[in-house]
Amino acid sequence: MIELTGVNFKIGKQTIINNISLNIKVQECVAITGENGSGKSVLLKLIAGLASPTKGMVRNSFTHRGYAPETPPKSLHFTAQEYLMYMGKIAGMNKHQLEKRIYTLFNQFDFDFQQDYIHKLSKGNKQKINLMQSLLKEPFVLILDEPLSGLDPQSQENFVKYLKELKDKGTTIIFTCHEELLKDSLADRILIVEDKRIKEGQLSHKVLYRSIQFSGDHTKLFPVIKKSAGVETVTRLPNGSYEVIVKAEYSDIILLEILKMGGKIEFLSTRLTEKNTQTEGQEVL
Ligand SMILES: Nc1ncnc2c1ncn2[C@@H]1O[C@H](COP(=O)(O)OP(=O)(O)OP(=O)(O)O)[C@@H](O)[C@H]1O
Numbered sequence: 001m002i003e004l005t006g007v008n009f010k011i012g013k014q015t016i017i018n019n020i021s022l023n024i025k026v027q028e029c030v031a032i033t034g035e036n037g038s039g040k041s042v043l044l045k046l047i048a049g050l051a052s053p054t055k056g057m058v059r060n061s062f063t064h065r066g067y068a069p070e071t072p073p074k075s076l077h078f079t080a081q082e083y084l085m086y087m088g089k090i091a092g093m094n095k096h097q098l099e100k101r102i103y104t105l106f107n108q109f110d111f112d113f114q115q116d117y118i119h120k121l122s123k124g125n126k127q128k129i130n131l132m133q134s135l136l137k138e139p140f141v142l143i144l145d146e147p148l149s150g151l152d153p154q155s156q157e158n159f160v161k162y163l164k165e166l167k168d169k170g171t172t173i174i175f176t177c178h179e180e181l182l183k184d185s186l187a188d189r190i191l192i193v194e195d196k197r198i199k200e201g202q203l204s205h206k207v208l209y210r211s212i213q214f215s216g217d218h219t220k221l222f223p224v225i226k227k228s229a230g231v232e233t234v235t236r237l238p239n240g241s242y243e244v245i246v247k248a249e250y251s252d253i254i255l256l257e258i259l260k261m262g263g264k265i266e267f268l269s270t271r272l273t274e275k276n277t278q279t280e281g282q283e284v285l
Pocket residue numbers: 011016034035036037038039040041042043070
């Protein structure tokens with residue numbers, strides 16, 4: 001449980017956070033939003049125990065905490081592997097434990113630059129190291145500042161999926177973000193930082209869909225697809241191929257079914273949409 005009571009935070013004479021009180025429960029998943037410069041990163045640092053309030057009290061009863069700052073490591077003269085080993089040792093992990101964990105994380109993040117120096121890596125790959133660092137010790141609470149920043153769409157999707165798994169296993173997750181994808185698919189609660197204070201936001205109950213366009217023998221494919229879980233519509237497109245709109249969490253199953261039955265995937269929307277609007281010329285099947 002995390003508890004902030006009457007918290008004020010000043011940088012010099014500037015008040016950044018003014019009299020905030022807040023409770024975050026175990027296993028809660030909280031998104032913190034707000035305009036640029038509103039104080040989200042400062043609030044996260046207070047929650048993580050990396051900054052002390054000017055006034056008031058912060059209590060964080062979680063022992064294993066993972067924190068990924070907004071700015072990934074920049075010009076360190078470590079390779080990716082060395083950096084994670086170093087960070088793990090600081091966190092009290094032993095060599096064997098660490099090597100195993102780092103190997104798992106490199107796979108999880110599809111990261112192929114283990115022996116490259118961090119300062120030579122791209123922004124997105126630095127961000128992956130930053131996130132891996134926060135996950136080293138399998139934290140009970142994960143505190144992430146703009147975790148999707150710099151990641152490509154596929155990596156964003158992979159990471160959101162991974163966070164969902166951690167959430168299902170009971171990890172408390174607190175993150176700042178601007179992206180709908182992260183907020184909508186993960187948050188149980190939304191907090192908005194505004195005018196140095198905090199207010200509860202509205203959860204959107206959007207159902208997310210993906211569009212899969214495919215070609216193949218529709219007499220074989222349609223009966224299976226139409227009765228599959230999560231499928232909303234199947235349409236024939238003007239170019240002769242077909243489109244299925246499916247709830248995002250079922251899209252992998254449908255993709256597999258299409259491929260198993262000899263179908264060919266022509267296009268897959270990487271962007272999750274609320275629901276696709278049909279364009280003129282499509283025939284609903
Ligand atoms: N080291 C610092 N010195 C002076 N002012 C700072 C410092 N760090 C943050 N601030 C100020 O604190 C305020 C809140 O900053 P913070 O980084 O928490 O905003 P944010 O909501 O995370 O913004 P963004 O969405 O752009 O990341 C800003 O006005 C910023 O200028």
